[in-house]
Amino acid sequence: MRNAFHDQLDAVFDDLATICGQVETAVTDATAALFDADADKAERVISADVEIDHARERVEDNALALLSLQAPVAGDLRVVVAALRMVSELERMGDLSVHVAKIARLRTPNRAVPDQAHATISQMAQVAEAMVRRAGEVIRTRDVDAAAELRASDEDMDRLRRTSFTELLAQDWQAGVEAAVDVALLGRYYERIADHAVSVANRVVFVVTGEYPATV
Amino acid sequence: MRNAFHDQLDAVFDDLATICGQVETAVTDATAALFDADADKAERVISADVEIDHARERVEDNALALLSLQAPVAGDLRVVVAALRMVSELERMGDLSVHVAKIARLRTPNRAVPDQAHATISQMAQVAEAMVRRAGEVIRTRDVDAAAELRASDEDMDRLRRTSFTELLAQDWQAGVEAAVDVALLGRYYERIADHAVSVANRVVFVVTGEYPATV
Numbered sequence: 001m002r003n004a005f006h007d008q009l010d011a012v013f014d015d016l017a018t019i020c021g022q023v024e025t026a027v028t029d030a031t032a033a034l035f036d037a038d039a040d041k042a043e044r045v046i047s048a049d050v051e052i053d054h055a056r057e058r059v060e061d062n063a064l065a066l067l068s069l070q071a072p073v074a075g076d077l078r079v080v081v082a083a084l085r086m087v088s089e090l091e092r093m094g095d096l097s098v099h100v101a102k103i104a105r106l107r108t109p110n111r112a113v114p115d116q117a118h119a120t121i122s123q124m125a126q127v128a129e130a131m132v133r134r135a136g137e138v139i140r141t142r143d144v145d146a147a148a149e150l151r152a153s154d155e156d157m158d159r160l161r162r163t164s165f166t167e168l169l170a171q172d173w174q175a176g177v178e179a180a181v182d183v184a185l186l187g188r189y190y191e192r193i194a195d196h197a198v199s200v201a202n203r204v205v206f207v208v209t210g211e212y213p214a215t216v
Numbered sequence: 217m218r219n220a221f222h223d224q225l226d227a228v229f230d231d232l233a234t235i236c237g238q239v240e241t242a243v244t245d246a247t248a249a250l251f252d253a254d255a256d257k258a259e260r261v262i263s264a265d266v267e268i269d270h271a272r273e274r275v276e277d278n279a280l281a282l283l284s285l286q287a288p289v290a291g292d293l294r295v296v297v298a299a300l301r302m303v304s305e306l307e308r309m310g311d312l313s314v315h316v317a318k319i320a321r322l323r324t325p326n327r328a329v330p331d332q333a334h335a336t337i338s339q340m341a342q343v344a345e346a347m348v349r350r351a352g353e354v355i356r357t358r359d360v361d362a363a364a365e366l367r368a369s370d371e372d373m374d375r376l377r378r379t380s381f382t383e384l385l386a387q388d389w390q391a392g393v394e395a396a397v398d399v400a401l402l403g404r405y406y407e408r409i410a411d412h413a414v415s416v417a418n419r420v421v422f423v424v425t426g427e428y429p430a431t432v
Contacts (some may be wrong), residue, residue, distance in 0.1 A: 064293055071287040077280055081300060088301070169394050178385050180393045181400040188401065 005070040012062050012083050013139060019055045019090045020136035020200070026052070026097035027132050027193060031125040033104040034186070035118075037111045045101035052094035059087045075210065082203040086139075089196040093132065096189045096196075103182055112182045114175035120164045121183060124190040127157050131197040138201045142208050147201035151213065157194040161187050221286045228278050228299050229355060235271045235306045236352035236416070242268070242313035243348050243409060247341040249320040250402070251334075253327045261317035268310035275303040291426065298419040302355075305412040309348065312405045312412075319398055328398045330391035336380045337399060340406040343373050347413040354417045358424050363417035367429065373410040377403055 033042035103112050113121045138146050164187045168180045206212045249258035329337045354362050380403045384396045422428045
C-alpha cells in the first residue's frame with residue numbers, strides 16, 4: 001500500500017511540475033505581450049488559461065482518488081493536502097498572468113508601461129519569471145536549498161515593488177494617472193505571482209521535511 | 217461512523233462561520249479606518265489578523281483529523297476538501313482587509329480616498345462588507361438561495377469597479393497620481409474580498425448539493 005501511495009503521489013507531483021511549466025509560459029508570454037504591445041500574444045495567454053484550469057481539475061481528481069483509495073494517515077494526508085494547495089496556487093498564478101495580458105491588450109497599440117517605469121517593471125517581470133521557473137525545479141527535484149533561494153528572490157521583488165512606488169509617486173512622474181494605475185496594478189500582479197511561487201516552494205519543503213520553513 | 221463524521225463536520229462549519237465573523241469585523245474596521253483616517257483602528261485590524269491565521273490553523277487541524285480518523289469516502293472527502301479551501305479563502309480575505317488598513321495607516325492624518333472617489337469606493341466597501349456578512353449566513357444556514365444572491369452582488373461590485381476606473385481616468389481627476397494609485401489598489405482589494413465571498417458561498421452550495429453552481 002505504501003508504494004502504491006508514493007507512486008501515485010509522484011504522478012501528482014509530475015502533473016504539478018507540468019502545470020508550473022504552463023504557468024511559466026503564461027508569465028513569459030504575458031510579459032512579452034506587455035512590452036511588445038502584442039495584442040495577439042496577449043489574446044493567446046488569455047485563451048490558454050483554460051488549459052491550466054483543466055489541468056488543475058485533473059490534479060485535484062487524482063489527489064482525491066489518492067485520498068479515497070489509499071486512506072493515508074496523518075503525515076501522508078498533509079502531503080496530499082499540500083499538493084491540493086499547490087495546484088490552487090499555480091492556477092492563481094495563471095489567472096494573474098491573464099490580468100497582465102489584459103492590461104497589455106487594453107493599451108495596444110500603445111505600451112501600457114511608460115519609459116519611466118520600464119526598467120523596474122521589466123525587472124519585476126524577470127524576477128517573477130525566474131521564480132516560477134525555479135518553483136518548477138523545486139517541484140521536480142524536491143531540492144530544499146533551491147526553495148530557500150526562492151525566498152531570497154522574493155526580497156528582491158519586495159525591493160522592486162518599493163522602487164516602483166517611489167518612481168510613480170515622484171514629482172517628476174510624467175506619464176499621467178492612467179499609466180500610474182497600470183503600473184501599480186502590474187506591480188501588484190507580479191508581486192502576487194512571486195508570493196505564490198514562494199508558497200509553492202515552501203510546500204515542497206513541507207513535503208520533504210515535514211515542516212514549513214520558519215519564514216512562512 | 218457516519219454520525220460522528222457529520223457531527224465533526226458541523227463543528228468545522230461552526231468554526232468557519234466564526235472566522236467569517238472575524239473577517240467581517242476586519243473588513244468593517246479597515247473601511248472605518250480608511251474613511252475616518254483612524255491610524256489606531258488601522259493598527260488594530262493589522263494586529264488582529266494573527267487571530268484569523270491561528271483560527272485557520274485550528275480548522276485545518278480539525279479537518280485533517282476528520283480525514284484521518286473517519287477516512288471519508290469520495291463525496292464526504294470532497295466536502296472536507298471544500299472546507300479546507302474555504303478557510304484558506306477566509307484567511308486571504310483577512311489579509312486583504314489588512315492591505316486596506318495599511319493604505320489607511322500610510323496616509324493618516326489625511327484620508328487616502330479623495331472626495332472625487334469617495335462615493336464609489338465607499339459603495340464598494342459596503343458591498344464587500346455585506347457580501348462577507350452574507351457569506352457567513354450561507355455558512356451557518358447552508359441556504360443555497362442566499363448563495364445565489366451573493367453572486368448577484370458580485371455583479372454590483374464589478375460595475376462599481378468599472379465606475380471607479382472611469383472616475384480616476386477621467387480628464388477632470390484632480391487628486392493626483394498618489395490618490396489614483398491608492399484608489400486603484402483599494403478597488404482591487406475590495407473586488408478580491410467580494411470574489412472570495414462568492415467562492416466561499418459557492419463551496420457551501422457544493423457541500424449541500426454536491427455540485428458547484430454553473431457560474432463558477
